[in-house]
Amino acid sequence: MFRSIRRILALSGNLKSKVKKGIIYGTLESIFSCSPLIFMMFFIKDMVENNLSNTKIISYTIAFAICIFIQYLFHFKETATISSVGYEVISQKRKDIALFLKKMPMGDFMGKSLGEINAIVTNELTQIELYAMQLISKVVSSITILLVTILFTASLSIPMTVAFFTGFPISFIINKLCNKLYVKSAKTKLEVESNLIDNIVEYTQGISTVKAYNDNENHSNRMKSIFKEFSNKTIKKEAKIIPLLQGYSMFMYLGFGIMLSLGTFLLIDQKIDFTVFLMFAVVGIHIYQPFEILSAYSGTLKAMEVSLDKVDYLMKFKAMKEPDDIVKCKSFDVEFSNVSFGYTDETILKDISFKSLENTTTAIVGASGSGKTTLIQLLMRFWDIDAGEIKIGGKNINEYKIESLMKYISVVFQDNYLFNDTIYNNIKYGNEDATDEEIKTASKLACCNEFIKKLPKGYETIVGEGGSTLSGGERQRIAIARAIVKNLPIIILDEATSGVDPINEIEIQKAITELIKGKTVFIIAHKFATITSADKILVLDKGRLKEEGTHKELTLKKGIYYSLWQRQIGVNEWKIRGN
Incomplete structure (x- = not known):
């Protein structure tokens, strides 16, 4: 007692x-x-x-x-x-x-x-x-x-x-x-x-x-x-x-x-x-x-x-260590040096090294389970790595407070969560200091202003838990508007157009184009047609970085990327034959 x-x-x-x-x-x-x-x-x-x-x-x-x-x-x-x-x-x-x-x-x-x-x-x-x-x-x-x-x-x-x-x-x-x-x-x-x-x-x-x-x-x-x-x-x-x-x-x-x-x-x-x-x-x-x-x-x-x-x-679970002082980032180059990581005893990523320069786009491709999403989550410090080093702006990400680190990174997931609140507040969630004009501008850039205006209460419409009253494409565009309002220097797109219909995909691609202007961008994508203009493409296979280069360079190598590219072209050319 x-x-x-x-x-x-x-x-x-x-x-x-x-x-x-x-x-x-x-x-x-x-x-x-x-x-x-x-x-x-x-x-x-x-x-x-x-x-x-x-x-x-x-x-x-x-x-x-x-x-x-x-x-x-x-x-x-x-x-x-x-x-x-x-x-x-x-x-x-x-x-x-x-x-x-x-x-x-x-x-x-x-x-x-x-x-x-x-x-x-x-x-x-x-x-x-x-x-x-x-x-x-x-x-x-x-x-x-x-x-x-x-x-x-x-x-x-x-x-x-x-x-x-x-x-x-x-x-x-x-x-x-x-x-x-x-x-x-x-x-x-x-x-x-x-x-x-x-x-x-x-x-x-x-x-x-x-x-x-x-x-x-x-x-x-x-x-x-x-x-x-x-x-x-x-x-x-x-x-x-x-x-x-x-x-x-x-x-x-x-x-x-x-x-x-x-x-x-x-x-x-x-x-x-x-x-x-x-x-x-x-x-x-x-x-x-x-x-x-x-x-x-x-x-x-x-x-x-x-x-x-x-x-x-x-x-009693072990929290990730943070520095006492707040460190500010002056540039936004991202560098992985000999990074290895595993969830338990199984190693997921092995000796990954690459560098993405500021204001460039890096795409990450590979078969399911190759470690694409895990690689990006390590950049956001969802886990601490087992070996190697990850740097942003020349500084190890462990030198940043976790909250400070995420003030430089904006993410658009494949399945974005919207809160049971108004569309206006869901967009403003990216930046609580955003003005009405900035929110409206972000909505237009994200190609969602038109469908929002058609809703019964416009921007004051309650979207339901998880955004259940909206379609997948509509939720995705609102998430992009939120990221535009957030206006951070590093953008992560985790299969942002996966699973949406062609019409929505066109609108989302327009929104993404506006979102990534002047940013350091990482794209995880299964649809290779969306990343052909990327400055760099990383090809992962069973947790290892097997290939690195532009779309043209990698197709000329005729390696893993070329094989994946050819398979996708073949799928796109499938036709249903009639009698």
Whole structure:
């Protein structure tokens, strides 16, 4: 329990002092909540001995009122201090995780399921956000009340105080079993929750495929079984705890009966007076409440530790190193020197060396799996290379902060993601300082102004998550407009025209022509006709750079590039013969 509290305090970071201040207020509140016991004892004693007077009654009432007032004053201070801390702490933690994920090698990030990461960042942190600080407060408050009450009753009669807790050893063992089940339940819930989120995301993203193959019933049944599994496993785990909780309470309250029996004998033997007996009877009704609270919260704290473990697990991945100082790039030549890289034990790129001069276009071609996309991702420092060096402007990319490096590089992917926002904001995402005129100009250059104007709300049209309300060609042109607005010196086009229809391809090629003017450009393309004018073509084969040169030079060599070129020409000349 105390380990859990220490971990939550550690999570608080620079807000730790605020949490500690709240705990102090909570402790003082608990002390004053017990103080009426003293006045109650004197009141009962005076009443039994027939010594009550109007003056004493008024004095006891005033004293009781003062204690209650001070108690609620500290309660107010505690609530005002600690109530918002959980939200502040987890808000900062989510930001820390977001920044950390940006600095994680893509291999580590892609190796984790979306459901698992989502469950950690949302559900797990939400549990901590809602309950962590309140749990600390309640646990400390319960322990304080318990200690003060035990000290008070022990000052009256040690044997009767001990009798209160005769059932405690068995209850303690049961509580330990409950905590273990809470941990198992929390782990199971996280696993099935991650699986549930993964399947929901997969189902929603693949709904068009499901409909196209008329597989609605199978997928619907699969989702029902996943929901049922989630329900059954979580209920089953929780159901195992309920009998133990009942047993915990039963053995705990057994001590109250033993205390009354012992007190009766002591009263008969005149070893205690009637006032003490009555005080124990009154206190006995409430003394177990802190134990009940601690039992309930200790299980919740144990379950919360599972959440903390998951957050720690995510944050223990090795982030890519960055320099302390911001380095500015003065030129935009790109150079690979003996670069080798592998995701795991398998080497993907082997001893790659080339140089692309500023304001030139370099195309990268090769068969699927030859390492084209990986080569470009290394330039963006999605991973750290195993050997060699990559330079931009004569400086190793490791000398740049990752965020600074990406301020020089703009990317248009094959499948670009648009946010569930307006078209205007999606384009402006490339440059938050862009003016209305710059956005409109970029849209015209990207050949998307015409279709945007035809939409019901024009630039204020919401595109849906991922740009689902737009066609592939429309999404691609908006992504190019975003890149034009961004206006960075290095442009990467990752198969930007792949999979679009001929009409859209013509429009996109026009947009690309405007985008790459005066830039250092890298193009990954399967359609060789789009790269014949490139200043340099790199031909990759099984992770090695086999050929390098212009289209003319490489076709004259009649090597790998020439073979790929001939195959593509042959495909383009295919015809369907009639009878």
